Amino acid sequence: MRGVTLDLGSMKPEAGAEVESPMPLLDALTAIANDPDSRFPLAKRLAIDALAVVGGAGVGRLIKMLTDPESSPELREKAAKDLVARPDPKGVPLYLSLLQQPYDYIKGTRPQAVEVMAEVLGLLKSAEAVPILLQLMVHPQTSIKELVAITDALLAIGDKSIIRPFREFLLAYRADPAFAQDIHALQKMAKALFQLGGPAERQVLTFLAEDSRTLPRLQEYILRLFDENRKNAASTATH
Secondary structure, three states, X not given: OOOOOOOOOOOOOXXXXXXXXXXXXXXXXXXXXXXXXXXXXXXXXXXXXXXXXXXXHHHHHHHHHHHOOOOOHHHHHHHHHHHHXXXXXXXXXXXXHHHOOOOEOOOOEOOOOHHHHHHHHHHOOOHHHHHHXXXXXXXXXXXXXXXXXHHHHHHHHOOHHHHHHHHHHHHHHOOOHHHOOOOHHHHHHHHHHHHHOOHHHHHHHHHHHHOOOOOHHHXXXXXXXXXXXXXXXXXXXXX
C-alpha cells in the first residue's frame, strides 16, 4: 500500500493549487478495515494484517476493532486472530488494561476480550499478567469459556504461584454442577497440581478422587492421572 505510484505523464498542478496531505498510514489502514462497504473483504483482511505487522499503535487499532460493538463479527474474528498470531510485547499494557476493566452493572463495564487477551498474554509469558488473571479466575462473573482461556494462559506463563489458587479453586468448585458440561478448566488445574505441586497437592487430588461429591468426570480424570503415573513409574523401574 505504501509503494503505490501513479504515472501522471506531463500533468502539471495549477499554480497555487493546494495539495492534500496523505492520510497517515494507521488511519488509512483503519479506515479500510472499518469501511462499511462489504464488496472488498480481501482489502479489509489485508488492512487488518498490516495493522498487526505495524505493531505498537497498530495493536491499539486492532484492539479497538475487537472491542467495538459496531464491528462486524468477521472483523472482530480477524482482529482476534491477528493479535494472537503476532503477540506484541509492547502491547502488554493495553492487553492488561482490557482485563482490568471493572465489573460494574450500572456503568455497563466488564473486562473485555478476556479469551483473546489471556491467550496473547500466555503466548508472551507475561509474568505481570498472573495476579490479574488469578483475580479474574475467581470472579463469579467470569464465564466458563473465559476460565478455560485464563487457565491455559496461567499454565503457559508457568509461574508456580498458581499452585495454591488452583488447589483452592478445585476444592471450592469440585462439585459445582456449572462445570458438568465443560469440565476442562478443572481438569487442567488438576493436571497442573499433579505436575507442579508436591505432597500436599497429591493429598488434595487423592481427596478429590475419593470424595463422592466430586464431579464424576473430574474424579475419572484424576484417577487416570494417578494410574498413568503408576504405569510410568513401573515402566521406568523395569528399564
